[in-house]
Amino acid sequence: MKKVITYGSFDLFHEGHYRLLQRAKALGDYLIVGVTTEQYDEARGKLNVVDSLMERIEHVRQTGFADEIIIEDHVGQKIEDIQKYDIDIFTVGSDWTGKFDHYREYCEVIYLERTKGISSTMLRRQGFGIVRLGIIGSGRIAGRFVPELKYVSGINAEAVYNPHIESARRLAELNELQIYTDKLETLYEHANAIYIATPHNTHYSYIKDALLHDKHVLCEKPIVLKKEEAEELFEIAGNRKLVLMEALKTAYAPGFAQMITIAKSGNIGRIIDVEAAFTKLVRGNGREFQKEENGGSFTELGSYPLLAVFKLLGTDYQSVKFTTFVNSRGVDLYTKAHIRYPKAIASIKVGLGVKTEGNLVISGTNGNIIAEAPWWMTKNFEVHYEDTEQNEKFFSKYAGQGLRYEISAFVAQINGYQSKKIFMTNKESIALSKFMELFLDEKTEKEIIYMEK
Numbered sequence: 001m002k003k004v005i006t007y008g009s010f011d012l013f014h015e016g017h018y019r020l021l022q023r024a025k026a027l028g029d030y031l032i033v034g035v036t037t038e039q040y041d042e043a044r045g046k047l048n049v050v051d052s053l054m055e056r057i058e059h060v061r062q063t064g065f066a067d068e069i070i071i072e073d074h075v076g077q078k079i080e081d082i083q084k085y086d087i088d089i090f091t092v093g094s095d096w097t098g099k100f101d102h103y104r105e106y107c108e109v110i111y112l113e114r115t116k117g118i119s120s121t122m123l124r125r126q127g128f129g130i131v132r133l134g135i136i137g138s139g140r141i142a143g144r145f146v147p148e149l150k151y152v153s154g155i156n157a158e159a160v161y162n163p164h165i166e167s168a169r170r171l172a173e174l175n176e177l178q179i180y181t182d183k184l185e186t187l188y189e190h191a192n193a194i195y196i197a198t199p200h201n202t203h204y205s206y207i208k209d210a211l212l213h214d215k216h217v218l219c220e221k222p223i224v225l226k227k228e229e230a231e232e233l234f235e236i237a238g239n240r241k242l243v244l245m246e247a248l249k250t251a252y253a254p255g256f257a258q259m260i261t262i263a264k265s266g267n268i269g270r271i272i273d274v275e276a277a278f279t280k281l282v283r284g285n286g287r288e289f290q291k292e293e294n295g296g297s298f299t300e301l302g303s304y305p306l307l308a309v310f311k312l313l314g315t316d317y318q319s320v321k322f323t324t325f326v327n328s329r330g331v332d333l334y335t336k337a338h339i340r341y342p343k344a345i346a347s348i349k350v351g352l353g354v355k356t357e358g359n360l361v362i363s364g365t366n367g368n369i370i371a372e373a374p375w376w377m378t379k380n381f382e383v384h385y386e387d388t389e390q391n392e393k394f395f396s397k398y399a400g401q402g403l404r405y406e407i408s409a410f411v412a413q414i415n416g417y418q419s420k421k422i423f424m425t426n427k428e429s430i431a432l433s434k435f436m437e438l439f440l441d442e443k444t445e446k447e448i449i450y451m452e453k
């Protein structure tokens with residue numbers, strides 16, 4: 001019996017897939033089809049797969065060509081499968097010609113002519129239309145964000161706005177954007193979604209204006225600095241059926257999601273303590289050091305450790321104690337917060353110009369999870385138990401600047417697919433805004449230490 005194997009995502013099952021499977025089956029007597037998991041697709045950079053794994057398997061099954069369907073979930077699996085199933089022929093479409101020649105050591109390799117004029121990528125585009133993105137702000141963060149857009153299908157940067165048109169022009173030229181402007185109306189004409197990367201205290205009015213112009217919004221963290229403002233904005237977005245999403249990259253990173261899931265699975269027992277730190281050595285006189293722009297270590301970096309705490313312990317904390325080091329202008333440069341929950345405690349540290357070991361440590365009644373800095377770009381973490389033989393280490397992909405994951409989630413939310421995959425809830429964003437408000441409120445009791453005295 002001649003055994004044939006082939007692999008694919010088979011998203012939005014189309015004619016090209018059907019013809020490929022038909023010919024693959026005709027090559028032998030028994031056809032095995034490997035269908036990729038979402039995680040594996042994500043890891044290899046395919047971020048916008050629409051159909052669930054079960055749906056994709058079902059579509060392959062319905063063709064009647066597959067004698068057996070397996071799941072592909074890791075690099076290197078193809079060679080394992082070829083040996084395990086005693087495969088005679090490995091086949092894929094001609095878009096892969098040459099890429100699998102080294103498998104000839106194990107079996108015959110056949111590239112089948114790809115069906116012209118159709119692909120899942122094309123269907124995803126047609127089905128959902130391209131998200132036309134307008135960018136508000138053209139500083140450092142926008143400069144890192146725009147190049148990541150090309151890794152996500154279905155979204156295109158159309159125009160950039162900055163009241164200082166020179167800055168908008170620079171970003172546009174660097175990234176080959178057609179339009180730059182100092183008029184919001186011009187931006188809105190070219191966009192159906194807006195990305196906001198401006199100083200924190202300008203977010204509220206930009207978000208509101210964009211939502212009232214019926215644009216979806218992705219806004220840099222912290223989305224706003226007041227709970228009421230966050231509630232109002234999410235309500236407007238909800239009423240208008242628009243997506244409003246906080247651009248807190250960690251929340252969308254595959255490794256972070258995996259770590260949270262493991263922590264909450266019960267493996268390490270009940271979570272008693274979360275310690276999270278994010279510090280950065282930054283010099284100069286930038287926005288993050290300006291009191292008028294609500295600069296400071298807490299507004300700049302606090303969202304990351306708070307996200308971890310809220311994901312692990314929820315948003316219903318009982319009390320908070322701050323100790324903060326401020327400079328002569330009253331801007332916080334290093335802040336510690338102890339957050340008390342009914343049955344747990346969390347402590348977070350953030351700093352601009354002070355360097356701690358920026359670990360994330362999750363302590364439970366049965367073990368702990370440790371992620372080393374930069375844990376906010378989660379690439380690996382360890383799970384430790386009393387019996388060290390049980391310890392495990394996990395690795396995950398975190399490609400580029402990692403912004404492509406939040407962009408991909410934004411596109412998916414707008415198009416209404418993967419909508420069950422919630423990375424960051426409105427409730428969490430509102431709780432983050434509330435926490436910023438608490439910290440910035442002069443009435444909140446804080447232990448203040450002046451650094452320069």
Ligand code: CTP
Pocket residue numbers: 007008009010011016017020046091092093094095096112113114115116117118119120121122
């Ligand atoms: N395939 C084909 N003809 C097409 C599209 C795909 O023969 N027009 C083949 C691929 O070469 C591969 C298999 O179908 O062997 C599964 O491909 P997959 O990557 O799932 O489909 P694409 O449409 O290429 O997906 P995408 O656009 O997401 O890359």
